[in-house]
Amino acid sequence: MPHIFSLIGVLSALWLLLSGHFHEPLLLALGAISVAFVVFIAHRMDVVDHEGHPIQLSHRAVRYFPWLLWEIVKANIDVAKVILRRRMPLSPRVFPTQGMQRSELGLTIYANSITLTPGTVTIAVDGETLTVHALTGAAAAGVETDEMNRRVAGLEA
Amino acid sequence: MSALVVDFLSWILLLAGTAFALTGAIGIIRLPDVFARMHGAGMIDTLGAALILLGLMLQAGPTLVTVKLLLIGVFLFFTSPATTFALARAALAAGIEPAVEDKTAGGTVAKAAEAAAAKEGDERS
Numbered sequence: 001m002p003h004i005f006s007l008i009g010v011l012s013a014l015w016l017l018l019s020g021h022f023h024e025p026l027l028l029a030l031g032a033i034s035v036a037f038v039v040f041i042a043h044r045m046d047v048v049d050h051e052g053h054p055i056q057l058s059h060r061a062v063r064y065f066p067w068l069l070w071e072i073v074k075a076n077i078d079v080a081k082v083i084l085r086r087r088m089p090l091s092p093r094v095f096p097t098q099g100m101q102r103s104e105l106g107l108t109i110y111a112n113s114i115t116l117t118p119g120t121v122t123i124a125v126d127g128e129t130l131t132v133h134a135l136t137g138a139a140a141a142g143v144e145t146d147e148m149n150r151r152v153a154g155l156e157a
Numbered sequence: 158m159s160a161l162v163v164d165f166l167s168w169i170l171l172l173a174g175t176a177f178a179l180t181g182a183i184g185i186i187r188l189p190d191v192f193a194r195m196h197g198a199g200m201i202d203t204l205g206a207a208l209i210l211l212g213l214m215l216q217a218g219p220t221l222v223t224v225k226l227l228l229i230g231v232f233l234f235f236t237s238p239a240t241t242f243a244l245a246r247a248a249l250a251a252g253i254e255p256a257v258e259d260k261t262a263g264g265t266v267a268k269a270a271e272a273a274a275a276k277e278g279d280e281r282s
Contacts (some may be wrong), residue, residue, distance in 0.1 A: 076204035083184040115238035120201040123245035
């Protein structure tokens, strides 16, 4: 139930901010109908739950995302350096890594975080085993320290 | 005066974003195979896009346009890994093997490819 209320809140905020109409009653009514319709469809599809709308993560995600953004910035600079060298110092490799997350949502966040960090891409997921493609040894070592793994697992706690 | 500073910062961000996007594009051309090229593409839709959006937000100032630019960034952040993963899975299912330096990785790739192909089969049937 709290998921439905928060979905209504998020959709209404999205509609207001994207349309910029705050005063016209007709348009606001149409917006409210749109929101109600989308919530109805989402409810029928059974996606309004802890996975489709993970409000339980919100306060911990506030600490995770800045860290992830900084990792992305650092990884971008590393990959840019590799690409712009005259002879690219590549040592591509593929290796498995075990996700420490307990839920599928946590595993998805971890796999997506790996992909968002340039230099490493999750190419396959099988149960808790993620197969990662890394551009260089340094990028692979970054995943193998499991720091991101622990932080994403900490999101669920 | 402060408008000038904001304009200056905005141009630095826009130019830096463009530089990362260009580097990513060069990477897509230079890197050896489809899996390595995904890393170049990843640069474009993370830091390249983020810096350009930030630069545009400074140009727009505190208006609804800035909110919309922020939302573009948020949606890009959530959707781009999904598309990258779909691309990787399609490549594996099609039997493309990543060029790797470490020869012991053969087993890992074969297993991942098998899993991707099996899932592909499940969804088709």
